[in-house]
Amino acid sequence: EDAMEASEASRELITMRRRLLEEWRAWNSSMLAKLESLGLIGGSEEEEEEFKIIE
Amino acid sequence: MRPIILKGHERPLTQLKYNREGDLIFSTARDQTASVWYAHNGERLGTLHGHNGAIFTVDSDPTSKVVVTGAADNTIKLWEIQTGKNVYTWTTLTTTKRIEFSPDGKKFLAVNEKMMGHNGAINIYEVNIENPTEQNPSPILTISIPEGMTKFTFAAWTHGAQYIIVGHADGFVSKFDGTTGEHITSVRIHESGLAITDLQTNLEKTYAVTSSKDKSAKLFDVDNLNVMKTYVSDTPLNTASITSVKDYIIVGGGQEARDVTTTSAREGKFEARFYHKIFEDEIGRVKGHFGPLNCIVVHPKGTAFASGGEDGYIRLHHFEKQYFDFQYDVERFAANA
Numbered sequence: 271e272d273a274m275e276a277s278e279a280s281r282e283l284i285t286m287r288r289r290l291l292e293e294w295r296a297w298n299s300s301m302l303a304k305l306e307s308l309g310l311i312g313g314s315e316e317e318e319e320e321f322k323i324i325e
Numbered sequence: 326m327r328p329i330i331l332k333g334h335e336r337p338l339t340q341l342k343y344n345r346e347g348d349l350i351f352s353t354a355r356d357q358t359a360s361v362w363y364a365h366n367g368e369r370l371g372t373l374h375g376h377n378g379a380i381f382t383v384d385s386d387p388t389s390k391v392v393v394t395g396a397a398d399n400t401i402k403l404w405e406i407q408t409g410k411n412v413y414t415w416t417t418l419t420t421t422k423r424i425e426f427s428p429d430g431k432k433f434l435a436v437n438e439k440m441m442g443h444n445g446a447i448n449i450y451e452v453n454i455e456n457p458t459e460q461n462p463s464p465i466l467t468i469s470i471p472e473g474m475t476k477f478t479f480a481a482w483t484h485g486a487q488y489i490i491v492g493h494a495d496g497f498v499s500k501f502d503g504t505t506g507e508h509i510t511s512v513r514i515h516e517s518g519l520a521i522t523d524l525q526t527n528l529e530k531t532y533a534v535t536s537s538k539d540k541s542a543k544l545f546d547v548d549n550l551n552v553m554k555t556y557v558s559d560t561p562l563n564t565a566s567i568t569s570v571k572d573y574i575i576v577g578g579g580q581e582a583r584d585v586t587t588t589s590a591r592e593g594k595f596e597a598r599f600y601h602k603i604f605e606d607e608i609g610r611v612k613g614h615f616g617p618l619n620c621i622v623v624h625p626k627g628t629a630f631a632s633g634g635e636d637g638y639i640r641l642h643h644f645e646k647q648y649f650d651f652q653y654d655v656e657r658f659a660a661n662a
């Protein structure tokens with residue numbers, strides 16, 4: 271019975287973490303899409319590449 | 326994770342900052358000097374001498390040509406990084422506690438402390454990087470404390486310099502228009518009566534993390550000031566920083582300086598603590614300082630972090646493979662999906 275309760279608790283934890291991860295990623299990509307639509311990112315990615323090559 | 330100890334300051338550290346590329350670290354301290362260090366090996370490139378008071382804050386422009394420092398001597402100084410020369414000095418009404426360049430590097434904000442008949446304000450100055458000795462001596466915008474609110478402690482620009490977000494001495498954060506200075510909203514996110522001790526944004530400036538003497542750090546959305554995550558500790562916090570690459574928050578603090586003599590370093594909780602940014606769990610600690618941690622900063626590429634202590638030392642840590650490999654099961658699963 272203890273083992274069943276433990277596995278139930280860990281299943282709930284995993285479900286919660288999966289939800290938190292999905293929520294965060296959805297919010298983060300919506301913010302980045304907004305910045306892109308405002309023209310605030312996009313150009314910076316090119317710079318990033320350039321820097322890597324120099325390194 | 327073997328740290329590099331940067332010895333050079335005689336008094337407590339007040340701020341650490343990387344330049345945009347992450348090859349230099351700037352440090353400020355109560356010993357009236359600012360230092361420039363090579364970020365890969367901790368060797369000192371130079372020291373900036375000229376302030377006659379504790380220096381609290383430093384930032385460099387996005388091209389790493391100049392650096393600006395704010396101090397208790399009621400001045401803000403502009404320095405040429407290559408020569409270490411002080412090329413311009415602005416006179417302020419009060420101590421400057423935080424400086425941050427706008428993302429385009431054309432201006433910076435300065436948080437001026439409330440003291441001796443002055444209410445304190447955020448002042449925005451233009452910077453002429455091409456001719457650094459020729460500057461506009463007056464701020465182009467001054468943001469005063471809204472009626473009925475307590476003093477400003479820290480501030481940062483949001484994406485595109487659209488807004489300025491500010492921490493107050495009583496747990497509130499406020500949002501102002503970055504161009505007009507108009508007060509948009511204020512929300513209490515930390516415990517009443519306890520100061521917000523740091524405010525740092527992510528690289529894209531879409532969210533920010535604050536630390537507080539209420540022993541917690543909070544992550545909030547800069548658009549609506551909604552608290553998204555809370556990181557709970559057991560000691561007053563002085564600093565919080567966001568890692569890139571990995572989803573972590575690093576916080577630091579410890580018992581107040583005046584109480585330190587009554588406790589050993591072990592009891593003082595002088596560790597940098599790592600939290601998972603999304604799951605809010607504490608996942609690790611890094612020991613080493615002999616006093617409270619005053620400032621933590623993460624390398625812009627997420628490969629290292631540096632902490633500055635009340636003990637006068639800077640500890641620079643480069644992350645090892647295991648740091649990058651660590652994943653929660655759900656993260657590994659999501660990555661493979």
